[in-house]
Amino acid sequence: AxxxxxxxxxxxALRSRIRNVLSLPVSVGIAPVKMVAKIASAGxxxxxxxxxxxxxxxGFLKPLPVSRxxxxxxxxxxxxxxxxxxxxxxxxxxxxxxxxxLLGDWGIEIARLARGDDVREVExxxxxxxxxxxxxxxxxxxxxxxLEPLIREHAESVARRLRHDQVRAHTVVLKxxxxxxxxxxxxxxxxxxxxxxxxxxxxxxxxxAKQATELLYRSGPKEAIRLLGVGCTGLTAESVDQLxxxxxxxxxxxxxxxxxxxxxxxxxxxxxxxxxxxxxxxxVGLSMQIKRGDxxxx
Numbered sequence: 001a002x003x004x005x006x007x008x009x010x011x012x013a014l015r016s017r018i019r020n021v022l023s024l025p026v027s028v029g030i031a032p033v034k035m036v037a038k039i040a041s042a043g044x045x046x047x048x049x050x051x052x053x054x055x056x057x058x059g060f061l062k063p064l065p066v067s068r069x070x071x072x073x074x075x076x077x078x079x080x081x082x083x084x085x086x087x088x089x090x091x092x093x094x095x096x097x098x099x100x101x102l103l104g105d106w107g108i109e110i111a112r113l114a115r116g117d118d119v120r121e122v123e124x125x126x127x128x129x130x131x132x133x134x135x136x137x138x139x140x141x142x143x144x145x146x147l148e149p150l151i152r153e154h155a156e157s158v159a160r161r162l163r164h165d166q167v168r169a170h171t172v173v174l175k176x177x178x179x180x181x182x183x184x185x186x187x188x189x190x191x192x193x194x195x196x197x198x199x200x201x202x203x204x205x206x207x208x209a210k211q212a213t214e215l216l217y218r219s220g221p222k223e224a225i226r227l228l229g230v231g232c233t234g235l236t237a238e239s240v241d242q243l244x245x246x247x248x249x250x251x252x253x254x255x256x257x258x259x260x261x262x263x264x265x266x267x268x269x270x271x272x273x274x275x276x277x278x279x280x281x282x283x284v285g286l287s288m289q290i291k292r293g294d295x296x297x298x
Contacts, residue, residue, distance in 0.1 A: 011049045033118035035070045057116035062089035069110050088114045133157045134229025140179035142224040152209040154230035159205035168201035170234030172211040177227035194219050201236050204254050
């Protein structure tokens, strides 16, 4: 018997807990292998659960585009399509000898994934390299004044997770996706990032929001966007006593305030701090990301 019960029950409990504590939607994918679970999670967005059972893996993967195979980026996708492999099913049914002749050992590796044979283990405790949060809007936005409160909200959320993990960030990143399509498919909307490196690392939401807002006005979008995100990278475990004394009193006040807000959030959830008006924060989906290493799908 499973220690925590059936996978679907565990997934629903996880979604319920995140919704109650953080007031956030979350998608969950369940499958016998890592790659299929990740694809299922994407299919369950923005706020659902999708379980692919062992006997359903082949049928689930077969019609999907070859780009959904882990490790297949735009260049590899073009190469595979030029060879006649347009879907995962095309790769799965191909003869191993043919794949090796055309693609070498890599061809055998992706065929194994295409057949639902993913031996990679889940590594939940790899060291994080970046933290981010982003909105996909229900309607396109071009007014910077509408984006500012979203930046502050994301910045505070990212900062809470930095403090929870006892790290600070050297670099603040602003991400936005154009509302103007320039290519086919879901990747047809260009994504842009702007970043700034700070003199000293921070875990303060006010500072992260300030830097991200300055990026917005200095080099932000010139037309409407459909997604906005704030992130932090260049992480360090550098402690307070290693930071310069200049501005120490102000930093101490901010840290006291942040600790108080963290405790309120821990006890009562994010709603206790207050939310943006619904009309402002209306969204199709919200993504909270902690990237851990160079995963081609991240």
